[in-house]
Structure formats: structure tokens, C-alpha cells
Amino acid sequence: MPSGSGSERTNTKHPTLRFWLGSIHFAADAVLVAFVYYIVRDFLKDGNWKITPYLLNKAVANAAFLLIGLSMLLASLGRFRRIAPNRLVFKKYLGVVGFGLAALHALTSHLALRAKFPWPAWTRQNWETALLGFAAFALFAAMAAVSNRQATELMGGAAWRRFLSAAGYLGALLVIVHASWLKWPSWLNWVKTFDPWLPSLSLPMVLFGLAVLAARLAVRLSGTEK
Numbered sequence: 204m205p206s207g208s209g210s211e212r213t214n215t216k217h218p219t220l221r222f223w224l225g226s227i228h229f230a231a232d233a234v235l236v237a238f239v240y241y242i243v244r245d246f247l248k249d250g251n252w253k254i255t256p257y258l259l260n261k262a263v264a265n266a267a268f269l270l271i272g273l274s275m276l277l278a279s280l281g282r283f284r285r286i287a288p289n290r291l292v293f294k295k296y297l298g299v300v301g302f303g304l305a306a307l308h309a310l311t312s313h314l315a316l317r318a319k320f321p322w323p324a325w326t327r328q329n330w331e332t333a334l335l336g337f338a339a340f341a342l343f344a345a346m347a348a349v350s351n352r353q354a355t356e357l358m359g360g361a362a363w364r365r366f367l368s369a370a371g372y373l374g375a376l377l378v379i380v381h382a383s384w385l386k387w388p389s390w391l392n393w394v395k396t397f398d399p400w401l402p403s404l405s406l407p408m409v410l411f412g413l414a415v416l417a418a419r420l421a422v423r424l425s426g427t428e429k
């Protein structure tokens with residue numbers, strides 16, 4: 204709960220609801236922008252406009268990682284400079300909504316896109332990357348499960364923060380490898396041909412993920428970690 208001024212508090216009757224709605228709104232915008240990006244990219248590739256669950260799943264996966272990464276970046280930036288409490292509090296809501304999108308991506312991949320990623324054959328064939336995805340998903344699920352006051356009190360503030368930090372950054376690293384493993388051939392092809400001129404969104408997203416990890420490392424090296 205943010206510690207805003209008196210007038211701020213009276214202006215917002217249900218600040219928690221406001222944070223949830225703000226994060227869900229941001230997530231919906233991110234999915235929409237990514238979806239349109241993939242539709243345009245696909246059109247540039249083969250000249251056909253296609254609106255498919257396959258492209259939507261890519262958009263959801265990238266938006267999930269964007270929200271989780273932003274949540275972690277807020278936590279790191281908060282150590283270096285003062286961020287208004289009502290902005291910093293978004294790190295929890297962005298993280299949990301990002302996890303919801305990650306769950307949707309995992310379920311869609313296997314339930315709605317059986318033709319592309321048949322279960323369990325796809326998992327058997329791509330067991331390394333599937334395992335990385337599952338492990339990241341399990342870590343994010345554990346983080347979402349302890350993102351409440353009862354868990355903080357039960358674990359103790361310091362242990363709770365250490366757990367969230369370690370699980371979050373390990374999860375982000377696993378997603379980076381998960382996406383890179385799957386998309387490497389597509390990235391290589393893009394670097395060689397620039398066809399289409401828009402890269403797969405997974406490429407800038409993985410670079411963003413690396414920046415999130417670098418910010419975390421900077422916090423560690425600067426000794427500002429609590």
C-alpha cells in the first residue's frame with residue numbers, strides 16, 4: 204500500500220484496485236501493440252494479412268516478459284534513485300499480471316496450438332527449452348504465491364525479499380535462454396537477410412531482459428542491496 208499524501212488517499216478510495224486495473228490496462232496495451240507488430244511483420248513476410256492465435260501467443264509471451272522485466276527493473280532502479288511510492292508499488296502488480304500472461308502463453312502453446320506444438324510430442328523433442336519454460340513458470344508461480352502480506356510476515360521481511368529477488372532473476376535468466384533457444388535460427392536468418400526488415404519481437408525483448416539482469420548486477424556491485 205503506498206504512503207501517499209492525505210489528499211491522494213482521499214482521492215483514491217480503493218488504491219489496490221487502481222493498481223490492479225492500471226497493470227491490467229498496461230498489459231492489454233502491451234499485448235495489443237505486440238499483436239499488431241506480429242501481424243504487420245507477417246504481412247511483410249508473405250503479403251497476407253493474418254490474425255491467428257499463433258501470432259497472439261507470441262504477443263502474449265513477449266508482453267509477459269515485458270511486464271515481469273519492468274517489475275524487476277523498478278525494484279533495481281528504486282535502489283539508485285528515489286521513485287515515488289505510488290510508482291514503486293507497481294512492481295508487485297506488474298509482476299503478478301505478467302505471471303498471468305505467462306500462464307496464458309504456456310497454456311495456449313499446448314492447448315490452443317496443438318497443431319504447431321503438439322503435446323507431449325513437442326515437449327519430448329524440445330525438452331531443453333520446454334524444461335526452461337516450465338522451470339521459469341514454476342519460479343514465477345512461487346513468487347506470485349508469496350506476493351501478499353501474510354507471506355511477508357510468515358517468512359520475515361529480509362528472507363522474503365531475498366527469495367523474491369533470487370527467484371525473479373533466476374526466472375528471468377531461464378526465460379532469456381528459453382526464448383533464445385527457440386528463436387535463435389529466426390534471429391540468425393534476420394541478421395543475414397533483413398527480410399522482413401522488422402525482427403522478431405523476441406530479439407529486442409531478450410536484449411531488454413539482459414538489461415534487466417545488468418541493472419540487477421549493478422545494484423549488487425554498488426552495495427546498495429538491502
Ligand code: HEM
Binds near residue numbers: 265267271308312
Ligand atoms: C510451461 C511453460 C512454457 C511453455 C510450454 C512455453 C512454450 C513456448 C513455445 C512453444 C514457444 C514458441 C512460440 C513460437 O515460436 O511462436 C515459446 C516462445 C516464447 N516464450 Fe515460452 N513457454 C513457457 C514459459 C514461458 C515463460 C514463463 C515466459 C516468459 C514470461 C515465456 C516467454 C516466451 C517468449 C518471449 C517466447 C518467444 C516468442 C516469440 O516472439 O516468438 N515462455 N514458448
